[in-house]
Amino acid sequence: MSFLPPLLLIFILYILVVRLLGKSALAQLTPHDFAALFFLAYVAFQPIQIDTYWQSIIGIIGIALIHFLISKLMLNNGIKHWIIGQPTVLVRHGKILPDNLRKSRFSLVELLSVLRTSGHPQVGTIEYAFLEPNGDVSIIPKREFTPLTPNDIGIQPPYEGIPLSVIVEGVIQHRNLSLIDKNEEWLLKELNQQGFPHTNHIFFAYCMDQDHSLEVIEYPT
DSSP states (O other), rough: OOOOHHHHHHHHHHHHHHHHHHHOHHSSSOOHHHHHHHHHHHHHHHTOOOOOOOOOOHHHHHHHHHHHHHHHTTSSHHHHHHHOOOOEEEEEETOOOOOHHHHHTHHHHHHHHHHTTTTOOOOOOOOEEOOOTTTTTEEEEEEEOOOOOOOGTTOOOOOOOOOOEEEEETTOHHHHHHHHTTHHHHHHHHHHHHTOOOSTEEEEEEHHHHHHEEEEEOOEE
């Protein structure tokens, strides 16, 4: 049991160091970010000697309990902000905030790359962009650049339903069939009407929950 206190201490220290690396290290892993996280874990846990299965089990349980405790502590807003931080505004009213980029250690090149891959290549079309505590970038476009929705023009489109997988690689998904109040007998009858006497030739099949229409995709020949 003497190995457990150092293990838990190093685990907590590792979390704190990753927190100090900044949100940018979690956003897009550049080569130096990946190397830092990898070697940090290697150096941190290298001194821990675990020789038996029981030590492994005790260590896993100990880390799980620490993780559970931290999750509980994060329900407190003050502690949560200290552990995971707060969102950082990177773009406001179409203008990039260089000071916030610098404080977050998030480069301009990384920001522009995220904006392009999110479908917002022009910074001027963005109302706000936030660097979230988990490293993701949330983008809120300006109102005039928001895609038009049916509600904007007073249209209420009919509900088309959602597709439910009923066969995956030849295996019938009974749970999904029960969601639409159908059974295997109904499915086999529908398949037979479409010219599929056996399910083992079916790669994927789905059924719409609204009208129960069935679409079938065979294995490629």
